[in-house]
Amino acid sequence: xxxxxxxxxxxxxxxxxxxxxxxxxxxxxxxxxxxxxxxxxxxxxxxxxxxxxxxxxxxxxxxxxxxxxxxxxxxxxxxxxxxxxxxxxxxxxxxxxxxxxxxxxxxxxxxxxxxxxxxxxxxxxxxxxxxxxxxxxxxxxxxxxxxxxxxxxxxxxxxxxxxxxxxxxxxxxxxxxxxxxxxxxxxxxxxxxxxxxxxxxxxxxxxxxxxxxxxxxxxxxxxxxxxxxxxxxxxxxxxxxxxxxxxxxxxxxxxxxxxxxxxxxxxxxxxxxxxxxxxxxxxxxxxxxxxxxxxxxxxxxxxxxxxxxxxxxxxxxxxxxxxxxxxxxxxxxxxxxxxxxxxxxxxxxxxxxxxxxxxxxxxxxxxxxxxxxxxxxxxxxxxxxxxxxxxxxxxxxxxxxxxxxxxxxxxxxxxxxxxxxxxxxxxxxxxxxxxxxxxxxxxxxxxxxxxxxxxxxxxxxxxxxxxxxxxxxxxxxxxxxxxxxxxxxxxxxxxxxxxxxxxxxxxxxxxxxxxxxxxxxxxxxxxxxxxxxxxxxxxxxxxxxxxxxxxxxxxxxxxxxxxxxxxxxxxxxxxxxxxxxxxxxxxxxxxxxxxxxxxxxxxxxxxxxxxxxxxxxxxx
Numbered sequence: 337x338x339x340x341x342x343x344x345x346x347x348x349x350x351x352x353x354x355x356x357x358x359x360x361x362x363x364x365x366x367x368x369x370x371x372x373x374x375x376x377x378x379x380x381x382x383x384x385x386x387x388x389x390x391x392x393x394x395x396x397x398x399x400x401x402x403x404x405x406x407x408x409x410x411x412x413x414x415x416x417x418x419x420x421x422x423x424x425x426x427x428x429x430x431x432x433x434x435x436x437x438x439x440x441x442x443x444x445x446x447x448x449x450x451x452x453x454x455x456x457x458x459x460x461x462x463x464x465x466x467x468x469x470x471x472x473x474x475x476x477x478x479x480x481x482x483x484x485x486x487x488x489x490x491x492x493x494x495x496x497x498x499x500x501x502x503x504x505x506x507x508x509x510x511x512x513x514x515x516x517x518x519x520x521x522x523x524x525x526x527x528x529x530x531x532x533x534x535x536x537x538x539x540x541x542x543x544x545x546x547x548x549x550x551x552x553x554x555x556x557x558x559x560x561x562x563x564x565x566x567x568x569x570x571x572x573x574x575x576x577x578x579x580x581x582x583x584x585x586x587x588x589x590x591x592x593x594x595x596x597x598x599x600x601x602x603x604x605x606x607x608x609x610x611x612x613x614x615x616x617x618x619x620x621x622x623x624x625x626x627x628x629x630x631x632x633x634x635x636x637x638x639x640x641x642x643x644x645x646x647x648x649x650x651x652x653x654x655x656x657x658x659x660x661x662x663x664x665x666x667x668x669x670x671x672x673x674x675x676x677x678x679x680x681x682x683x684x685x686x687x688x689x690x691x692x693x694x695x696x697x698x699x700x701x702x703x704x705x706x707x708x709x710x711x712x713x714x715x716x717x718x719x720x721x722x723x724x725x726x727x728x729x730x731x732x733x734x735x736x737x738x739x740x741x742x743x744x745x746x747x748x749x750x751x752x753x754x755x756x757x758x759x760x761x762x763x764x765x766x767x768x769x770x771x772x773x774x775x776x777x778x779x780x781x782x783x784x785x786x787x788x789x790x791x792x793x794x795x796x797x798x799x800x801x802x803x804x805x806x807x808x809x810x811x812x813x814x815x816x817x818x819x820x821x822x823x824x825x826x827x828x829x830x831x832x833x834x835x836x837x838x839x840x841x842x843x844x845x846x847x848x849x850x851x852x853x854x855x856x857x858x859x860x861x862x863x864x865x866x867x868x869x870x871x872x873x874x875x876x877x878x879x880x881x882x883x884x885x886x887x888x889x890x891x892x893x894x895x896x897x898x899x900x901x902x903x904x905x906x907x908x909x910x911x912x913x914x915x916x917x918x919x920x921x922x923x924x925x926x927x928x929x930x931x932x933x934x935x936x937x938x939x940x941x942x943x944x945x946x947x948x949x950x951x952x953x954x955x956x
Contacts, residue, residue, distance in 0.1 A: 337391075337400075339364055340379040343408060348536060354394050361398065381406075385416045411466045420466040420547065422459075427472050430455055434479040441486050444501060451480070456510055464518030464546035467511050476507050489657045495601035496655040496715060499636035500643035509597050512552045516589055519549035523564075523581040524836030542581075556596055572631060572722045577784065582837020584785040595633065595723060603630045607714045614686075620661075620678040622688020628709040634717035635912055638919025649927040649934075656715050659687040659930035664937045679936045688713050690929045691922070697932060700925040705918060716922040718915035724904035727765060729781035732798070739799065740806030742775035743814070751812035754876055756861070757799060758819065758888035759791025760896040763909050767895035768795035770802075771888045778895035785835075786905075791892070792820035793838055796827070796858065800845035803854065811853045815875065819863035819885050827858065861885045 337344040337357055344360045346353045368375050382395040383406045395402045406413045412421045433454045437447065455476070459468055468476070484497060484505070494506070503509040523542040530538040541564045543550055553559060558569040567579040569592065579589055602608060613624050643654040652658030661676050661684050670676075678685035679696035690697060692706065692713060707713040746753045755772045766786040769778040779798070780791070796818060803810055818824065826833035827846070833839035849856050859873045861881050872881045900906060 337361075337383060338381045338406060338408065340375045343406070347534070353390055357391065358394055361394075377401075383415055411462055418547075422462065422466045422468065425458065425468060425472070427468075427475060430458060430476060431479060434476075434483055438483045438486060444487055447483070447486075448504065451483075452504075455480075456507070459507065460511055460514040463511060463514035464522060464548055467515065467548050473508060473511070480505065480507060488655060489652075489663075492655045492657050493601075493605045493607070493715060495598065495605050496636065496639055498601065499598060500639040500654055503594050503597055506597065506601075509593065511548075512555070512597075513590060513593055515546070515548040515552045516593065517586060519543065519546045520581060520586050520589065522546055524833075525831045556593075558592075571725070572633075575725060577725055580783055580837075582840070583790075583835055584783055585787060585790065585834060588784045591723065598636065599630075599633050602634055602636075602711060602715065602717065603627070603632075605715065608710045616683075618683050620680065620682035620685035620689040620694065622686055623692055623707065623713055625707060625710050625713050628711055628719065632709075632711070632719050633722055634711055634715075635720045635915035635919060636715075636717050637912065637916040638716070638718075638921075638923055641916070641920060642923050647927060649930045650924065653716070653923045653926035653930065656687070656926075659690055659926050659933065661685050661933070661937070664930075664934050667934070668938060670937075676937060676940060679932060685933060687926065690933050691926045694929070697925070697929045700928055701922075704921050704925060712922075716919050716926065718918045718922075720911055720915045721908065724908050726782055726784060726786050726905065727780075727899050727903045729783070730779045732779060732781060735777065735779040735798065736802040737806050739770055739777050739802035740810075742772060742777065743803065743807055744809045746772055746774070747810045747812055752815070752875065753812065754815045754817070754880075754884065755799075756817040756881075756884040756888040757792070757795035758885065758892045759788050759793070759795050760889070760892035761786055761788040761791060762896060762900065763903070763906050765896060765900050765903055765905055766791040767892050767899060768792070768798060769888045769892035769895065770795055770799050771884065771891050776887070776891045778891045780895060780899050789820065789822055790835060790838075792818065792823050793826060793835060793842070795888075795892075796823060797838055797842045797845075800842055800849065800856065803849055803856070804845050807854070808852070812855070814854060814856045815873065816856065816858050817861040817881055817885055817888075818858055819861050819889075821860055824858060824860055863889065 337360075339361065342364065344357055344364075346356050350356050364375070367373075377399040380398070380400045381403045382391045382400045383403055384391050386404045392402065394400075404414060404416045406415065407423055410423050412423045414420070437450055437454070440447075440450075442450065459476070467473075481494065484492070488497060498506050498509070503513075519542065522545055543560060543564055550560075553567065556569070558567055560566070561568055561578075565581055567581070567589065569577050571577050577592075579592070606612075608627050611624075614621050639654045642650050645651050645654070649658060652663075657663070661678070662672060665672055665674065665676070675683060677683055678690065678694055680694045682689070685694065692701065709719075711717045712719070743753065743755075753772065755770060757768070757770050759768045760766060764786045765780075766788060767778050767780040768791040769776065771777070780786075781794070783790075796816065799816065803814075826835065826839040827843050830836055830839035830843045846856055857873075859881075861872070861884075862870050863885060865882070870878070872878045
């Protein structure tokens, strides 16, 4: 029920909804009478499904309108089917903005800033709760495609635009990401409103408040763990991959999303789905290759490296355009009906022909592995496996016991103990270390996020877990040196931390340990000899503090190196280098072949007969 800027909800499992709301309305009327306020029925409404009549009598008594939707805070909520929508989302305004942006012809970077401020902000400000519907999204995608024609020719595959310039140009990806980002933020940072809410609302799981995130997970065929603390998905190998909310960086989720959107878009590209192979032995055609299996993934990293090259031909080739007879006819203002021959003598050369088949460009591809499918031939995309899971972690329970035993021994000899923590990562494989005067301990876990920052934070969290679970005999002052300022900031304000759940647990454990007469103090120490004029905390000198930090760094690196050996991620990065090298060479070969074809066409003095259609330009 909406009562002049107040929303009255019956509690779940209320026996008599009408009586409950009648009592709430009487209290509202009493409040208005006390303060001399007037409640206008025209500003009030009873919200119930159209096939329900439970509140009809109450609505008639107070002269309130009966509606199937509740409109508040810019969102419309239907109690009929529990759907949500943006209340004042004006598609026509966005159409006009995109058309005017097209007239401005801004550079790509400036254009995206305008797109984000004028278009995406209107679409995603309530991304966890309400988003544009599929038909509205389709219209916006078409307008953005038209906008991109300021920078790209019409046949440019969007999959390559997004691979080269980022998926932020795709509104479908943007709303999917914003919904997931909102879910992560909601799970990490409970709102202050919970302090004044009832227990039912305050203890409700985060995903109740972000229905759009659940829709995104469903579309991606991902799902939540039973406790709602993880997002799960099956990878190409059938392995279940885990994203821990508050313990893994949102960048892991973003990477998953980019991988999935890229795979879908590559296989949806017309010149990949369709053969487009022209009939006629005298035509300068490409190879006749199959489409790859839809599970195949491609690197598409070389495209991003070359998409801003100084050469126009290289920039065109980076998005698989140019390098066709039709393209060069347009550039040289020749009639498309004029039939021209390739450098090798065949008619109407396509891009796949001039790059992969033409005898005159054989020297350009001598060190290139020949393509095996249409994505390699036509998009210059090299196949690569899915980004693998992290290597298995070491048993952390044993690690906690070992750390605690060392600290118990240290506190048995003195009441003030100094230690150092550190994290290390390479090729997205990491480790954390905790060291003291007489001990060194290091470990790594199997979570997806293996970045250095996370292991810096884990080193502190694992230290505190070890003390809480097994270090009851430790009493006194423990001083921990940590060279990561971001960790200190995260512990000072966990609700704003990137890894909110991990930082929150660490901050909570610090408080609990103090109540157990163990005062744990974290100190920042410069790493690798930086900040020569740094003043160490009282109780330790500069050289000793730096030496302990260096020892922690060495210990973390050694553990990370052990985990690095034989890891699937190490192999994947080597495969990525090979794939990127192939793509880069193929793009540069296509650009050089286009230049040779351009010189040849400009040197011709005649030609006749009709050309083929535009589809052949893409397919060959």
